[in-house]
Amino acid sequence: MTWHQLHDLQTTEKRHYDKAGKPSKADIPKRMSYRVTATIIPVAQKIEAQRIRCGRFNTL
Known part of the structure; x- marks a missing residue:
């Protein structure tokens, strides 16, 4: 990215479980996404x- 900069970078993680619904505290996530x-x-x-x-014919 030559002409732009990234500011206020934030990452959030989401845990994915096998079953639907609220997981118990003992459940281990099957995968993680960010x-x-x-x-x-x-x-x-x-x-x-x-x-x-x-020059004259710029399109930016």
């Missing part, structure tokens, strides 16, 4: 430099 959330912030200086570099 979700990553972040805020994407454009880097204005790099974007402007690329626009100038593209």
Whole structure:
């Protein structure tokens, strides 16, 4: 990601069990999945430099 940066990275984990419903405390999850959330912030200086570099027919 040349023209953007990630800020406020957060990960949340979700446990998946064999049975439906609320698991007991003794149950072990069958698998785990993770979700990553972040805020994407454009880097204005790099974007402007690329626009100038593209010249007259820029599409950014």
